[in-house]
Amino acid sequence: MPKKIIVVGAGIGGLTAAALLAKRGYCVKIYDQAIVPGGCASTFKRKGFIFDVGATQVAGLEEGGIHRQIFTELGIPIPDYIPCDPACAVFLPGETKAINIWRDPQKWSIERQQQFPGSEPFWQLLNKLFQISLRFQERNPVLPPRNLWDLTQLVLALRAETMLTVPFSLFTVLDLLRFLGLEKDYRLKTFLDIQLKLFSQTGTEETASLYAATALSLSQSPRGLYHLHGSMQVLSDALLQGIEKYQGEIHMQHRVEQIEADRVSVRNLKTKQLHQEEADYIIANTTVQDLVKLSPELSSSYSKRLENLERPSGAFVIYLGVKNLAIPPDCPPHLQFLYDYQGPIGENNSLFVSVSSPGDGRAPDGQATIIASSFTDVDKWWQSENYDQLKQEYTQCALEHLGKYFNLSAQTIVHQESATPRTFFRYTGRDMGIVGGIGQRLSTFGPLAIANRTAIAGLYLVGDSTHPGEGTAGVSYSALTVVRQIESDC
Ligand SMILES: Cc1cc2nc3c(=O)[nH]c(=O)nc-3n(C[C@H](O)[C@H](O)[C@H](O)COP(=O)(O)OP(=O)(O)OC[C@H]3O[C@@H](n4cnc5c(N)ncnc54)[C@H](O)[C@@H]3O)c2cc1C
Structure with missing residues (x-):
């Protein structure tokens, strides 16, 4: 009998682990509380626009890159993509000429020698x-x-x-x-x-x-950052194809409420029914903070660690569907703006911006998407007595900042909405809406990072809380590690 594995969460980490394990002959089942898979790398649609929820660019699609390696093992075609060049155009406070992070190493070398x-x-x-x-x-x-x-x-x-x-x-x-x-x-x-x-x-x-x-x-080059054709969802769709190809199962709108050594308690969010299910191995594709809540037995093994971790960040994101008129000519796909040398980076003084390109599948003809995000302290969004007003203030500030580069007006903006840590909590289930993993400080990097194995034999952690789980490429490495660990444990 093949060993049974339950994966809690269909983010890129969980989907990758599930697809590889199904390919390697295990009986795999994923439960995810959301409506669509992909977690922070999923998408949503509005008025003909497709917006990437969080991740907008991908590393690891080149020859030898981790995503390519995984698709090759699964026998799944590599999704269409284009390299981002420049990978990012960075604007420092008061500057109108960008620092362009070019893909060509020579060109980037010349640029940085001129800039610095x-x-x-x-x-x-x-x-x-x-x-x-x-x-x-x-x-x-x-x-x-x-x-x-x-x-x-x-x-x-x-x-x-x-x-x-x-x-x-x-x-x-x-x-x-x-x-x-x-x-x-x-x-x-x-x-x-x-x-x-x-x-x-x-x-x-x-x-x-x-x-x-x-x-x-x-x-x-030869590595790089890439834009997937269509949207970020194609990454999850391709992994789902792999899961289906090797007879894995995925159940959306099912929240895992408890994880024990050999079983999980799962609630069907449509029928509200709760059932318990046994497995030989369990993989949690959650934050480490959520894992401890789901599996209180683990709290003693993580308590010191979690106490000592710097508070992880949240994100404020504004999603704009615009007419092409709003986009300056030759606009690069990714831009980063710092507006003020004073104060901590984030919280209304910096924006990371992703702009769709004509024909990349994210916007109707003649239109484009602009997605801008900044880091934010999650606590303020939960403690605020006037959440709606805070959200309005952040939205206004982001629009004012973006308006210095893009031509934004009631005539050019077709659709507008924002996400806060509360939104990320709601749609991805992440503790307080924290995003982006554990900061890579000396105290949390390499041998001192959070491990994929937990103190409970047969229970593993995959995703951006673990080493080297940052971004979709990082969480894919973390998934590959867990797959190899499970094989070695069998
Ligand atoms: C604004 C923003 C911009 C980003 N930009 C980039 C970028 O450009 N490039 C890049 O590579 N990365 C980027 N990232 C980071 C990247 O998106 C994440 O690191 C990565 O997608 C995390 O994947 P994951 O598998 O660890 O988990 P997640 O994406 O968090 O997925 C976890 C899944 O588990 C499910 N889940 C959670 N709890 C439960 C439960 N109890 N029961 C059932 N299901 C559960 C959730 O619904 C979710 O689907 C960005 C992130 C954000 C927020």
Whole structure:
């Protein structure tokens, strides 16, 4: 009899784990509380527009990339995509000329030398660390290891060159800048701060330099960031195709209310009925905060960890359906704006913006989507006595900021709506609506990250709370690790 596996959650992490396990002969069932799969990488439709809920760009579709590797194993065609070039156009406060993060490494090298004279030693060092880290990641290490098999995988992935990176595991990005005498280059530091915030929830002061090496080097060829044709949903659709192809089952609108060592309690949200179901292995595609709520037995093993974690961020997102008139000519697909050098990044002073391209399937002819997000403190959205007013204020502020670049008016805006941490909580079930995973600080990176194995044998955690689960590519690596761990445990 094939072993039975229940996956709690159909985010990209859960779907990937489920599809790979079904392909490898396990009997797999997914339960998800939402109406559509994909979690933070899903979409919604309004007036002919398709909006990506959270994730808008994807890494790992190139030759050897993690998404491609998984589709190849599943025998599923790779969805259509186009590379983003520039991957991002970054505007610092008061500047009208963008810092363009070009896909071509040579072009990006020239751009950064012009933008940040004297900083080349930093980029060269980062690139060396990235190349070594990438080769290490491609050998599928298990981090952090929790048993002998995990440790063996980690040791097998090590090479002499990996050891060269070990001293850097103690450095933040700011340490690297200090080491190279670049810490006083305020413009460079600010650029790095806002880029890193996108990937690691924190800036140069705290981001682990080894993580930054990957995050800041991913955009260049032969790797890159990509826009999927149609919408982000095609990623989930392709994984679902894999699940169906290998006879896995998925049940949407089913919330798992409790996880025990060998069973889950599941509520059908349409009939309100609760049932218990046994499994040989259970995979939680949830945040670690939600896992502890679902499985109180785990609270002692995570309590210190969770107490010491920095409060994860939430997101405020505005979704606009606009006429093409609103989009300036040659608008890049991704832009990042910082509006003020003062104060923390996020909370009304920065926006990450994704713009659809003609014919990419996200908007009717002659129209486009603009999706802009900023980080926000989740607590304020739950504590506020006047939630609607707060949402209105954030919406107004975002529109004013966006109006400096886009031509926004009642004539050009066809559709407008916003999402707050409360919205993310409602649609993705994530604790308080936190998004984007665990910040990649020295204290939460690599060997100190949250593991895929939990203290309960047979219960695994997959997704952006675990190493290296950041973004859809990261959660796919985390899913692959869990799949290999389950195979080794059988
Ligand atoms: C605004 C924003 C922008 C982003 N931009 C990018 C980007 O451009 N590129 C990128 O790669 N990444 C981006 N990310 C991050 C990326 O979307 C996430 O890291 C990734 O999609 C998380 O996947 P996951 O599998 O960990 O979980 P999730 O997406 O959180 O999925 C979890 C699933 O589990 C379900 N679930 C939860 N609890 C239960 C329960 N008790 N019972 C049943 N089901 C449950 C939920 O409904 C959900 O479907 C962005 C995120 C946000 C919020």
